[in-house]
Amino acid sequence: MTLIKKNPNTLDSWKKLQSNFKTLSQKKLNEYFAEDSDRAENMSIRWKSFYIDYSKNLLDQSTIDLLIQLAEESGLKQAISSYFDGEKINETEDRAVLHTALRQNSSSTVMFEGVDVVPEINKVNEKMFAFADQVISGQWKGFSGKPISHVVNIGIGGSDLGPAMVTEALEYYRNNLNVTFVSNVEGDHVEEVIKKLDPETTLFIVVSKSFTTQETLSNANTIRKWFLEHASEKAISQHFIAVSTNLEKVTAFGISEENVFPMNDWVGGRFSLWSTVGLSICLAVGSENFKNLLKGAGAMDAHFSATDFKENIPVILALITVWYNNFWGVETEAIIPYSQYLRNLPAYLQQGIMESNGKGVDRNGNPIDYQTGNIIWGASGTNAQHAFFQLMHQGTKLIPADFIGFAKPLHEGNDHHDKLMSNFFAQTQALMQGKNAEKVTEELKSAGKSKAEIEKLLPFKVFQGNRPSNTLFIDQLTPFNLGALIASYEHRIFVQGIIWNIFSYDQWGVELGKQLANNILSDFDGDDLQHHDPSTKALIYHYKRFRT
Numbered sequence: 001m002t003l004i005k006k007n008p009n010t011l012d013s014w015k016k017l018q019s020n021f022k023t024l025s026q027k028k029l030n031e032y033f034a035e036d037s038d039r040a041e042n043m044s045i046r047w048k049s050f051y052i053d054y055s056k057n058l059l060d061q062s063t064i065d066l067l068i069q070l071a072e073e074s075g076l077k078q079a080i081s082s083y084f085d086g087e088k089i090n091e092t093e094d095r096a097v098l099h100t101a102l103r104q105n106s107s108s109t110v111m112f113e114g115v116d117v118v119p120e121i122n123k124v125n126e127k128m129f130a131f132a133d134q135v136i137s138g139q140w141k142g143f144s145g146k147p148i149s150h151v152v153n154i155g156i157g158g159s160d161l162g163p164a165m166v167t168e169a170l171e172y173y174r175n176n177l178n179v180t181f182v183s184n185v186e187g188d189h190v191e192e193v194i195k196k197l198d199p200e201t202t203l204f205i206v207v208s209k210s211f212t213t214q215e216t217l218s219n220a221n222t223i224r225k226w227f228l229e230h231a232s233e234k235a236i237s238q239h240f241i242a243v244s245t246n247l248e249k250v251t252a253f254g255i256s257e258e259n260v261f262p263m264n265d266w267v268g269g270r271f272s273l274w275s276t277v278g279l280s281i282c283l284a285v286g287s288e289n290f291k292n293l294l295k296g297a298g299a300m301d302a303h304f305s306a307t308d309f310k311e312n313i314p315v316i317l318a319l320i321t322v323w324y325n326n327f328w329g330v331e332t333e334a335i336i337p338y339s340q341y342l343r344n345l346p347a348y349l350q351q352g353i354m355e356s357n358g359k360g361v362d363r364n365g366n367p368i369d370y371q372t373g374n375i376i377w378g379a380s381g382t383n384a385q386h387a388f389f390q391l392m393h394q395g396t397k398l399i400p401a402d403f404i405g406f407a408k409p410l411h412e413g414n415d416h417h418d419k420l421m422s423n424f425f426a427q428t429q430a431l432m433q434g435k436n437a438e439k440v441t442e443e444l445k446s447a448g449k450s451k452a453e454i455e456k457l458l459p460f461k462v463f464q465g466n467r468p469s470n471t472l473f474i475d476q477l478t479p480f481n482l483g484a485l486i487a488s489y490e491h492r493i494f495v496q497g498i499i500w501n502i503f504s505y506d507q508w509g510v511e512l513g514k515q516l517a518n519n520i521l522s523d524f525d526g527d528d529l530q531h532h533d534p535s536t537k538a539l540i541y542h543y544k545r546f547r548t
């Protein structure tokens with residue numbers, strides 16, 4: 001079964017949502033709460049150690065019901081089955097989207113093209129876990145007989161962002177291995193990394209699904225050249241590991257077959273941290289923690305695929321985004337984790353969400369006349385409060401936000417967590433409630449301001465409020481909960497893509513720039529720039545003056 005291909009704006013529920021928006025658009029969050037004393041309870045979902053509060057949104061139950069109707073009319077139920085059953089829902093690349101198979105129970109069955117893929121996943125995982133154990137325990141030695149103390153992950157996009165974000169997020173669970181990530185093609189990036197490395201004790205993991213990515217191969221080649229200035233060719237096998245689907249290219253690069261951790265074609269780059277792409281995570285936190293990360297994601301998969309839409313975390317949160325995006329005309333969405341460990345979650349989700357749903361053509365190949373993927377941005381709280389929250393509180397733009405926080409800190413013994421949590425709750429409260437003229441006047445009066453001063457200051461100090469947010473409140477930052485959290489965002493991407501009638505799992509939009517960069521690269525040594533536009537031509541001329 002292929003996905004159904006109906007544009008959402010032709011559906012009955014869409015039209016009803018348009019009139020629902022007209023009815024509700026002037027209504028204030030405070031009014032919703034005043035009308036329904038059980039709103040916080042009714043508009044929240046409890047699942048394992050997650051408490052999802054979506055009550056601070058500009059909608060009521062009638063909106064939620066219509067959004068669910070929209071999901072149903074879009075064929076979401078059937079689409080979820082197609083996704084989990086390994087159908088080739090990534091039609092434009094003729095691929096299945098089966099990263100969910102990587103986190104299923106090792107005794108379950110996941111069929112793809114008539115074959116159960118789980119035994120092969122188990123086999124590869126066993127190899128990965130055994131390798132990680134050897135490196136962590138010091139059994140795996142470098143060319144001079146010393147154990148490995150530093151791991152460098154060479155990759156970009158999905159071969160970098162996921163492992164880097166999770167490794168950082170699980171800092172608390174880390175062992176003694178240092179892990180560094182090199183991604184950019186910028187020579188200064190790789191040189192800064194090399195500067196700090198000891199060739200005798202460093203392990204390099206070249207991660208590239210395609211093994212054709214310019215950035216990754218350039219960095220890998222530069223690092224290999226540097227390495228060979230200190231060691232022999234023979235030593236490569238103790239220091240270079242590859243993760244890829246492209247065995248031929250890996251061996252041509254000089255990494256032997258036994259040092260390759262394969263990945264499957266049906267794992268998309270931005271959803272690949274669960275596969276062997278997660279090797280650096282496994283090295284940094286050990287196999288047990290990695291397994292728990294997988295278990296958490298697997299638990300979220302089970303929740304998503306089996307729970308009624310009304311109680312389904314990814315479905316409800318995805319639909320709320322659709323509500324703001326397509327009916328309120330909102331363009332961006334902020335992600336604010338109240339955890340410094342998760343400071344790179346927004347950057348990671350930028351790829352996941354924007355590379356997936358940044359599409360302007362529907363599944364029938366026609367241009368789209370409604371909004372699709374949102375612009376994602378954010379930073380960790382409370383830092384973000386001192387940076388861009390001003391605009392969220394008093395600016396002219398409506399910015400729905402996900403606030404993510406953990407009830408229990410990882411380190412005990414200080415009084416910071418109450419302060420962090422009070423900020424976490426206060427911000428969504430302030431965004432919702434605002435501060436009216438009466439309250440501001442009262443405060444200014446008690447601060448001793450004159451009537452004239454109050455009149456002058458009043459408009460600047462009033463907060464309109466009525467700004468929406470979701471609170472994703474989780475017991476503690478554990479590998480399991482992190483896995484579930486990431487998987488919940490993956491499924492939100494899927495739900496939105498289904499509703500917007502787009503293909504979420506290709507990324508043709510990143511190809512043109514790569515092609516043009518190759519053309520320009522070869523033009524640096526030539527004299528004929530006539531085929532370039534005047535602006536680009538001038539830039540190339542300017543650059544050529546600096547080339548040595």
Ligand code: F6P
Nearest residue numbers: 157158159208209210213269510
């Ligand atoms: O540029 C886009 C992209 O294809 C991403 O989707 C992917 O994560 C990244 O490049 C890296 O690709 P690879 O793992 O094949 O090197």
